[in-house]
Amino acid sequence: MSYFRAHVLVCAGTPCMLKGAGAVKDALCREIERAGLQEEIRVVETGCLGPCDDGPVIVVYPEGVMYSKLKPEDMAHIVQQHLLKGRVVENLVYRAEKEKAKSVVSLEKKGYLDRQYRIVLRNCGRINPDSIEEYIANGGYEALGKALTAMTPEQVVATVKDSGLRGRGGAGFPTGLKWSFTAPIDADQKYIICNADEGEPGTFKDRLILEGDPHSIIEAMAIAGYAVGADQGIVYIRGEYNLSIERLQRAAARAREMGLLGKDIFGTGFNFDVQIRTGAGAYVCGEETALIESLEGKRGEPRLKPPYPGVAGLWGRPTVVNNVETLANIPPIILKGAEWFRGIGTERTPGTKVFTMLGDIANQGLIEVPMGITLREVIYGVGGGIPNGRGFKLAQTGGTSGGCLPKEFLDLPMDYDTLAEAGSALGSGALLVIDDSHCIVDVLRSFMKFFQHESCGQCTPCREGTFRLYELFSTLAAGEAGQDDVKLIKELCQAMQLSSLCGLGQSAPNGVVTAFQYFEDEILRHAAGECPAGVCRNLSAGTRAV
Amino acid sequence: MPVKSSTEPKKSLSQVIAEHNSDPGALLDILRDAQEIHGYLSTAVMEEVADQLDIPVSRVYGVATFYTLLATEPKGKYIIRVCESPPCHIRGAVNILETLKEVLGVNPGETTEDKKFTLELTSCLGVCGVAPAMMIGDQVYGNLTPERVKEILKTYE
Numbered sequence: 001m002s003y004f005r006a007h008v009l010v011c012a013g014t015p016c017m018l019k020g021a022g023a024v025k026d027a028l029c030r031e032i033e034r035a036g037l038q039e040e041i042r043v044v045e046t047g048c049l050g051p052c053d054d055g056p057v058i059v060v061y062p063e064g065v066m067y068s069k070l071k072p073e074d075m076a077h078i079v080q081q082h083l084l085k086g087r088v089v090e091n092l093v094y095r096a097e098k099e100k101a102k103s104v105v106s107l108e109k110k111g112y113l114d115r116q117y118r119i120v121l122r123n124c125g126r127i128n129p130d131s132i133e134e135y136i137a138n139g140g141y142e143a144l145g146k147a148l149t150a151m152t153p154e155q156v157v158a159t160v161k162d163s164g165l166r167g168r169g170g171a172g173f174p175t176g177l178k179w180s181f182t183a184p185i186d187a188d189q190k191y192i193i194c195n196a197d198e199g200e201p202g203t204f205k206d207r208l209i210l211e212g213d214p215h216s217i218i219e220a221m222a223i224a225g226y227a228v229g230a231d232q233g234i235v236y237i238r239g240e241y242n243l244s245i246e247r248l249q250r251a252a253a254r255a256r257e258m259g260l261l262g263k264d265i266f267g268t269g270f271n272f273d274v275q276i277r278t279g280a281g282a283y284v285c286g287e288e289t290a291l292i293e294s295l296e297g298k299r300g301e302p303r304l305k306p307p308y309p310g311v312a313g314l315w316g317r318p319t320v321v322n323n324v325e326t327l328a329n330i331p332p333i334i335l336k337g338a339e340w341f342r343g344i345g346t347e348r349t350p351g352t353k354v355f356t357m358l359g360d361i362a363n364q365g366l367i368e369v370p371m372g373i374t375l376r377e378v379i380y381g382v383g384g385g386i387p388n389g390r391g392f393k394l395a396q397t398g399g400t401s402g403g404c405l406p407k408e409f410l411d412l413p414m415d416y417d418t419l420a421e422a423g424s425a426l427g428s429g430a431l432l433v434i435d436d437s438h439c440i441v442d443v444l445r446s447f448m449k450f451f452q453h454e455s456c457g458q459c460t461p462c463r464e465g466t467f468r469l470y471e472l473f474s475t476l477a478a479g480e481a482g483q484d485d486v487k488l489i490k491e492l493c494q495a496m497q498l499s500s501l502c503g504l505g506q507s508a509p510n511g512v513v514t515a516f517q518y519f520e521d522e523i524l525r526h527a528a529g530e531c532p533a534g535v536c537r538n539l540s541a542g543t544r545a546v
Numbered sequence: 547m548p549v550k551s552s553t554e555p556k557k558s559l560s561q562v563i564a565e566h567n568s569d570p571g572a573l574l575d576i577l578r579d580a581q582e583i584h585g586y587l588s589t590a591v592m593e594e595v596a597d598q599l600d601i602p603v604s605r606v607y608g609v610a611t612f613y614t615l616l617a618t619e620p621k622g623k624y625i626i627r628v629c630e631s632p633p634c635h636i637r638g639a640v641n642i643l644e645t646l647k648e649v650l651g652v653n654p655g656e657t658t659e660d661k662k663f664t665l666e667l668t669s670c671l672g673v674c675g676v677a678p679a680m681m682i683g684d685q686v687y688g689n690l691t692p693e694r695v696k697e698i699l700k701t702y703e
Contacts, residue, residue, distance in 0.1 A: 014672075014673055014686060015673060015675040015676045015688065018673070018676055018686060018687065018688045018689075019676070019688075019689075052675030052676065053675055053676075198672060199669065199670060200670070201631035201632050201633055201669065201670035201674070202631070202632065202633045202670065202674050203670070203672065203674075204672035204673065204674060204675070207672050238672070239578075239615050240615075240671060240672070240681070241672070242684060277575070278575075278578075279613075279615075280574055280577075280578060280613035280614070280615040280616055281613050281614035281615035281616075281668075282612060282613050282614065283669055294574060295571075296571050297569075297570055297571045297572055297573030297574050297575075297609070298573070298605075298608075298609060299608050299609055299612040300612060300613075315571075356674065356675075358633045358674045358675070358677065359633060359636050359637070360636070364674070364675045365675050366675075396632075400631065400632055430633075430674075432632060432633055432636070434636055438636060443632065443635075443636065446630075446631075446632045446635040446636075447632055449630065450630075450631055450632065450669060450670075453667075453669065454669060456612070
């Protein structure tokens with residue numbers, strides 16, 4: 001292997017590719033060749049680097065300087081100045097670190113990544129996701145080796161249990177506990193399913209993990225398989241995630257070639273293989289029993305629980321279903337131990353969380369921060385505040401099924417329990433920031449439009465409830481609703497929360513319920529023919545700002 | 547669905563089903579493959595699948611109509627999916643939809659007269675960092691403005 005004095009990582013995540021990262025990379029390679037540096041500088045396509053709003057983005061190592069908003073014509077300058085002469089091209093440096101870019105700055109220490117702590121995203125943007133060698137060189141498959149050769153399955157389950165890791169798909173159920181239900185069952189076949197059917201609006205963390213570090217998921221699934229006694233793994237992934245599907249397939253094939261999947265892994269007699277199955281567009285399939293139904297070739301309608309999948313899942317066999325982000329935490333926990341993991345985050349929820357910051361926020365994109373960080377730190381710190389001189393109106397945590405939190409909650413530490421107590425949810429980590437130019441009724445109408453489309457139709461409270469709520473909010477926005485309708489909305493929400501079959505219907509009204517707690521006045525004024533934010537076209541604009 | 551290049555020989559439905567060992571558990575994958583072959587899942591196609599897998603047609607129809615990526619009606623050459631989830635909504639997805647409706651002269655769920663475009667609405671595409679967004683075929687477009695939508699449509703002419 002030849003020695004390269006510098007590596008340039010080009011972000012090939014979907015947002016950057018949409019902004020022309022392909023042309024930037026081509027120009028970069030051309031300029032490197034023109035300068036005769038092709039033997040010294042290596043260009044690597046990598047997974048998402050995070051600041052998606054400022055793409056295309058590249059990072060030059062060993063210095064770790066990040067350049068953003070690049071155009072192909074900038075490449076000649078970067079190659080001439082930085083790669084040839086060692087001078088950072090300051091006007092192209094990513095803006096969150098620009099002030100500090102007097103000399104060479106490090107990606108890890110400055111600006112954007114200041115408050116971040118990367119466990120899940122440890123390799124994203126650092127290695128070539130298509131190279132198993134780079135993954136291994138960064139400690140990849142070491143945890144699997146350690147588990148298989150130096151630990152019993154019981155010890156693996158105990159370590160994950162002691163770490164306090166909780167499911168990152170949304171519900172926050174303790175992962176070790178989940179494994180401990182399945183492990184002791186005597187069955188002819190058990191399954192590990194990786195839930196990559198990421199559909200919560202505003203969430204794209206799993207896609208970026210899979211695009212940026214597919215091997216970490218394959219390794220974690222094999223560890224889970226060893227822990228609970230399963231020899232088959234299935235990744236159920238959204239049909240729309242073309243790049244993730246391709247990279248996962250390539251990663252699994254390479255792992256198989258190197259004997260890290262298949263028969264007799266590490267000569268220990270342990271067998272495990274992974275297959276990749278794609279969904280066909282149904283939000284409800286993110287619910288674990290609906291996902292299993294879909295894998296069995298049926299409509300994705302949730303099952304009644306119990307029995308839980310851990311006891312009777314795919315084809316009636318014990319099945320562990322874990323989210324992508326949950327699994328990405330497993331190899332570091334096995335390598336560094338439960339104590340290390342418990343030292344990060346909060347006592348009730350150790351570890352980190354990957355958030356996607358969206359909406360009216362200066363730095364949109366992906367971050368990984370310790371659990372317990374406050375909304376204020378995320379929005380005004382890493383997120384760079386609210387653009388266009390607008391004020392903060394609300395933040396919806398946990399995606400569209402989460403609640404709407406007003407500014408009084410900005411200092412709330414974010415973990416599963418505190419957010420649930422506030423009527424919202426940590427959920428999948430989507431953080432939608434909405435500024436004061438928006439109308440709460442219009443926003444809620446958009447939430448309900450989503451749910452009435454995605455309700456699977458199996459149980460009445462959800463099927464009819466989501467439909468009627470959307471209808472009621474449309475009437476409110478059109479100025480055709482009265483006080484009775486407002487009362488009906490509240491009753492419907494309660495009925496859905498109490499009697500829906502699965503989490504979709506139970507959590508669909510969260511946004512509405514919290515809006516009634518914190519923005520009731522604004523909703524009621526719609527029933528009186530007034531839209532204070534001036535968004536609903538048929539209503540008169542309010543006399544005072546909301 | 548991706549448009550298959552004409553040089554690649556199309557498999558027959560029986561071949562696809564045989565590849566999946568006539569397993570009803572693989573119904574979703576079989577229907578996706580069948581759709582690639584025939585463009586959409588007609589009643590005749592669904593009946594043949596049901597027949598070969600030895601399951602009721604109602605089950606095939608139930609699955610085919612449950613998932614948004616499966617179609618039981620013929621579609622245009624390109625399917626335009628406009629994201630209308632809340633993150634795109636608050637970044638102005640409504641204007642994008644209005645522009646598409648105006649330029650194409652169709653409502654969501656409809657196909658243009660020349661069978662070129664089908665306009666659809668979709669839930670979150672997972673590219674919220676570049677909202678508002680849409681997909682045309684397999685290609686994702688982000689940071690849309692009404693002007694950019696018009697330019698993009700021109701590239702499909």
